[in-house]
Amino acid sequence: MTQRIYVGVDLGGTSIKVGLCDEEGKLVQTFEGPTGTEHGPDYVLDRIEEYVRKLVSDSAYEWEQVAGIGAGIAGFLDIPNGFVELSPNLGWRNVAVKKTLEEKLGKTVTIDNDANVAALGEAWGGAGRGIANLVCYTLGTGVGGGIIINGKIYQGYNGMAGELGHMSVVPDVEAIACNCGQTGCLETVSSATGIVRMGNDAKERGDRTSLALIDTITAKDVFDAAKAGDEVSTRIVNRAAFYIGKSMAAVAITVNPQRFILGGGVSRAGEILFNPIRETFHKLAPERAYSGVEVVPATLGNDAGVVGAAGLNLR
Amino acid sequence: MTQRIYVGVDLGGTSIKVGLCDEEGKLVQTFEGPTGTEHGPDYVLDRIEEYVRKLVSDSAYEWEQVAGIGAGIAGFLDIPNGFVELSPNLGWRNVAVKKTLEEKLGKTVTIDNDANVAALGEAWGGAGRGIANLVCYTLGTGVGGGIIINGKIYQGYNGMAGELGHMSVVPDVEAIACNCGQTGCLETVSSATGIVRMGNDAKERGDRTSLALIDTITAKDVFDAAKAGDEVSTRIVNRAAFYIGKSMAAVAITVNPQRFILGGGVSRAGEILFNPIRETFHKLAPERAYSGVEVVPATLGNDAGVVGAAGLNLR
Numbered sequence: 138m139t140q141r142i143y144v145g146v147d148l149g150g151t152s153i154k155v156g157l158c159d160e161e162g163k164l165v166q167t168f169e170g171p172t173g174t175e176h177g178p179d180y181v182l183d184r185i186e187e188y189v190r191k192l193v194s195d196s197a198y199e200w201e202q203v204a205g206i207g208a209g210i211a212g213f214l215d216i217p218n219g220f221v222e223l224s225p226n227l228g229w230r231n232v233a234v235k236k237t238l239e240e241k242l243g244k245t246v247t248i249d250n251d252a253n254v255a256a257l258g259e260a261w262g263g264a265g266r267g268i269a270n271l272v273c274y275t276l277g278t279g280v281g282g283g284i285i286i287n288g289k290i291y292q293g294y295n296g297m298a299g300e301l302g303h304m305s306v307v308p309d310v311e312a313i314a315c316n317c318g319q320t321g322c323l324e325t326v327s328s329a330t331g332i333v334r335m336g337n338d339a340k341e342r343g344d345r346t347s348l349a350l351i352d353t354i355t356a357k358d359v360f361d362a363a364k365a366g367d368e369v370s371t372r373i374v375n376r377a378a379f380y381i382g383k384s385m386a387a388v389a390i391t392v393n394p395q396r397f398i399l400g401g402g403v404s405r406a407g408e409i410l411f412n413p414i415r416e417t418f419h420k421l422a423p424e425r426a427y428s429g430v431e432v433v434p435a436t437l438g439n440d441a442g443v444v445g446a447a448g449l450n451l452r
Numbered sequence: 453m454t455q456r457i458y459v460g461v462d463l464g465g466t467s468i469k470v471g472l473c474d475e476e477g478k479l480v481q482t483f484e485g486p487t488g489t490e491h492g493p494d495y496v497l498d499r500i501e502e503y504v505r506k507l508v509s510d511s512a513y514e515w516e517q518v519a520g521i522g523a524g525i526a527g528f529l530d531i532p533n534g535f536v537e538l539s540p541n542l543g544w545r546n547v548a549v550k551k552t553l554e555e556k557l558g559k560t561v562t563i564d565n566d567a568n569v570a571a572l573g574e575a576w577g578g579a580g581r582g583i584a585n586l587v588c589y590t591l592g593t594g595v596g597g598g599i600i601i602n603g604k605i606y607q608g609y610n611g612m613a614g615e616l617g618h619m620s621v622v623p624d625v626e627a628i629a630c631n632c633g634q635t636g637c638l639e640t641v642s643s644a645t646g647i648v649r650m651g652n653d654a655k656e657r658g659d660r661t662s663l664a665l666i667d668t669i670t671a672k673d674v675f676d677a678a679k680a681g682d683e684v685s686t687r688i689v690n691r692a693a694f695y696i697g698k699s700m701a702a703v704a705i706t707v708n709p710q711r712f713i714l715g716g717g718v719s720r721a722g723e724i725l726f727n728p729i730r731e732t733f734h735k736l737a738p739e740r741a742y743s744g745v746e747v748v749p750a751t752l753g754n755d756a757g758v759v760g761a762a763g764l765n766l767r
Contacts, residue, residue, distance in 0.1 A: 213740075270608065284707065286601065291707065292708070294709060295740045295743065297708040297738065298706065298707050298708040303738045303741075304701070305702070317738050318738070319735075387619050387706070391599065391616070391619075391703050394608065394609060421636075422620075422634070423633070425610045425612050
């Protein structure tokens with residue numbers, strides 16, 4: 138029997154990455170090209186067709202072996218209909234991605250949001266390989282999440298399952314407003330943006346910290362300073378970690394996953410972030426909810442999106 | 453084709469309730485008898501056999517129509533093996549319920565914990581009929597919960613999915629210890645026990661409240677006083693409601709159910725409890741996570757356990 142292959146599309150605002158996975162979730166070939174967002178949706182959908190056809194024709198596989206094409210897109214999506222309702226970073230409103238691409242490519246096309254897709258990528262071919270039930274956090278500019286149940290993305294009623302960045306975790310007295318309209322969301326403290334904000338606040342307050350010497354503070358600066366022993370930065374890192382661990386405790390007694398996977402730029406900080414996360418998680422959850430449950434870094438890095446998108450058409 | 457029927461067993465410390473459901477989750481016949489806990493597990497398992505056989509022989513159905521027997525049990529269970537590891541209210545340790553009853557009855561036997569089973573009962577034949585994804589809270593002496601995904605109980609890795617009473621929701625400064633060993637669990641404030649404790653605290657502090665006139669305060673007393681305009685009792689009810697709503701917001705962005713169902717004695721307080729719960733839920737969750745999501749009372753009352761137990765063998 139001929140091997141089936143799966144195509145994934147990671148649709149970003151500046152570049153489109155396409156990749157080809159085998160049946161075990163191994164990424165065997167990729168291609169990346171500019172999105173051309175400024176030319177509008179029709180142009181971008183043409184580019185996706187072009188890049189996907191090129192990807193497959195440059196590979197050792199035949200077009201007939203393509204079992205399906207998946208795409209990860211940031212924004213509000215109507216997933217069953219493959220419709221982008223609103224994508225701020227692409228400037229799209231009401232774009233029929235699934236229908237258009239299926240006509241162009243003659244293959245089943247499935248879309249899903251970028252955080253869910255990254256979670257599926259890690260579950261299928263990364264840090265969650267072989268684990269049926271897991272939860273991913275993507276710690277980047279914002280905080281995204283994805284719930285994998287029996288190897289599939291779990292969407293929930295309105296597609297809001299796994300929107301862990303908007304768990305209200307910060308007590309009112311310390312809470313600040315989130316882009317989503319709520320206050321005290323996890324994303325306000327545990328994203329790169331939140332960490333940078335806490336660094337800038339410390340600098341403006343005149344706290345004794347090595348961050349005061351940096352013009353434009355990044356999240357990496359805060360982690361580096363903490364690793365070098367800066368107390369103010371250590372407190373910031375611990376605060377970001379505390380709220381991730383706190384949200385994990387809530388997730389653990391709701392879906393009780395076997396593994397938590399943390400990806401995104403912030404997760405690269407390593408054990409200085411992971412240790413206090415695990416400590417808080419264990420402190421705030423019943424033992425049976427964390428016993429045997431690992432908290433591990435993502436392993437696919439920027440490939441998680443393209444692998445997960447490819448995995449959207451797994452049966 | 454002959455109609456299949458499902459038998460449910462609600463195994464309590466003082467009585468065993470058995471019931472017979474049709475394929476639509478309608479409870480058509482019940483029987484209740486004493487548990488005889490003091491005589492030990494063998495005696496109790498004999499009673500279950502006796503009551504189940506009597507239930508079916510007194511009904512309009514034949515034994516051959518019984519598709520399976522389910523039992524809801526409070527305690528720590530090894531569900532796949534049908535083993536009760538520890539049940540404090542039965543005084544059981546390591547009892548092979550599934551194996552023993554299958555030998556006695558010659559039918560498939562499935563067990564699950566009481567809160568999960570109540571959730572399944574409401575999902576199948578009660579307030580969740582027709583809804584595939586929902587979350588139940590059982591507000592009684594403690595706070596239990598159950599997560600229903602695609603019409604089935606979702607257990608999670610260690611069977612801890614839906615243990616919502618142990619979500620850490622109360623800020624440290626106000627948190628008290630929970631039986632589970634953590635502090636600040638939902639159960640410490642939003643169970644009948646928590647409400648009674650807050651009533652007693654108010655009385656002992658000498659607060660101006662009609663509760664001061666009551667010797668032994670019950671949760672119902674607190675709700676009745678709140679309904680009659682007692683301010684202290686209203687604050688207690690609002691506090692219990694606030695933390696349920698807060699936990700709901702966390703659950704809503706984790707599994708994003710279509711419906712929340714609240715059962716158990718405390719839920720009978722009605723709108724005085726439900727209104728502030730909905731208010732907090734809407735305040736602390738993104739709109740897409742609560743829009744179209746109903747928060748409704750359970751409708752099966754004490755029958756939820758027996759209906760859900762019967763539903764454990766649905767395919």
